[in-house]
Amino acid sequence: MPVAMTYPHIEKQADGPAHLVRVPRVRVAQIVMDYLAHGWSADEICRQHPHLKPAEVHAALTYYFDHEQEIDAEIKAEWREVQKFAPRSPFFLRMRANGAL
Numbered sequence: 055m056p057v058a059m060t061y062p063h064i065e066k067q068a069d070g071p072a073h074l075v076r077v078p079r080v081r082v083a084q085i086v087m088d089y090l091a092h093g094w095s096a097d098e099i100c101r102q103h104p105h106l107k108p109a110e111v112h113a114a115l116t117y118y119f120d121h122e123q124e125i126d127a128e129i130k131a132e133w134r135e136v137q138k139f140a141p142r143s144p145f146f147l148r149m150r151a152n153g154a155l
Contacts, residue, residue, distance in 0.1 A: 059120065063113040071128055072117055074110050083128045085114040
């Protein structure tokens with residue numbers, strides 16, 4: 055018999071992304087991006103974002119490890135959306151022209 059999982063500090067509605075209950079503007083995906091991009095531990099994420107509580111960060115990472123495909127898809131969709139509108143810096147354009155990117 056499957057066991058229902060609950061994630062304290064995390065709220066997920068069917069029509070939106072998973073986010074923190076106490077600070078709803080902070081999505082699980084945002085916390086996960088710090089973990090993936092910088093390799094930060096939960097403690098380091100809390101040091102970098104002092105408004106977050108350790109229990110919230112741990113809950114977000116736990117949610118991610120249980121729902122990797124969902125959060126990875128959210129991150130990829132956000133990245134694609136940003137790429138549509140993000141201006142390319144001259145440095146980026148030179149690096150791409152030189153084959154470095």
